[in-house]
Amino acid sequence: MERIIVWYLRMSVTYFVLGVVFGVVMLLQPGETGYYLPVHVHLNLLGFMPMMIYGVGYHILPRFSGRNIYSPLLMRIQFWLGNAGLIGMAISWPFVRGATNVSLFDAVLIASAFFSLVSIVFFAINILKTIKSI
Ligand code: HEM
Numbered sequence: 001m002e003r004i005i006v007w008y009l010r011m012s013v014t015y016f017v018l019g020v021v022f023g024v025v026m027l028l029q030p031g032e033t034g035y036y037l038p039v040h041v042h043l044n045l046l047g048f049m050p051m052m053i054y055g056v057g058y059h060i061l062p063r064f065s066g067r068n069i070y071s072p073l074l075m076r077i078q079f080w081l082g083n084a085g086l087i088g089m090a091i092s093w094p095f096v097r098g099a100t101n102v103s104l105f106d107a108v109l110i111a112s113a114f115f116s117l118v119s120i121v122f123f124a125i126n127i128l129k130t131i132k133s134i
C-alpha cells in the first residue's frame, strides 16, 4: 500500500479518537458544548469518515477500474490541504465560538474551511478521472 494512503488511514483513526474524546468531554462538561460541538462533529464527519474513504478509495478504486490513480500528486496535495484545513478548523472553532468580536481566529477558520473545500474538490476530480473507464 502506498505510504500516503497509509497516512490517510492513520489520520482517519487519529481524528476518530480525538472526535470521540471531544464527545465525552461534552458529556462531562455540558456547559462547554457550545464551544466543542462543531469540533466534535467535524473531526468525526470531515476527519474520520472522509479520510477513511479517501484511503480505502484510493487503494481500491484504481484496482477495480484497472487504471492507475489519475494524479498521485493531486492525491498528496489533497492530503496536506485536507489535514491543514481540518486541524485549522478544529483549533480555531472554539475560539471563534467564544469571541465576542471578529478575531484572528475567524480568518484562520475561513482559510481552513477553504482548504478543506479545495481538498474535497481535488478528491472529486482525481477519483472521477481515475474511474473514468469503468
Ligand atoms: C464516544 C462516542 C461519542 C460521544 C460520547 C458523543 C457525544 C456527543 C455529544 C455530547 C453531542 C452533543 C449533543 C448535544 O448536547 O447537542 C454530540 C453531537 C453529535 N455527534 Fe457525537 N458522540 C460520539 C460519537 C460520534 C460519532 C462517531 C459521530 C459521527 C461519526 C458523532 C456525530 C455527532 C453529530 C453529527 C452531533 C451533532 C448532532 C446535532 O447537530 O445536534 N458523534 N455527540
Ligand code: HEM
Residues within 6 Å of the ligand: 037, 038, 041, 042, 045, 046, 113, 114, 116, 117
Ligand atoms: C469544507 C468542509 C466543511 C465546512 C467548511 C463546514 C462548515 C460548517 C459550519 C460553518 C457549520 C455551522 C457551525 C456553527 O453552528 O457555528 C457546520 C455545521 C455542521 N456540519 Fe459542517 N462543514 C464542512 C463539512 C461537513 C461535512 C463533510 C459534514 C458531514 C458529513 C458536516 C456536518 C455538519 C453538521 C452535522 C453540522 C451541525 C453541527 C451542529 O449541530 O452544530 N460538515 N459546518
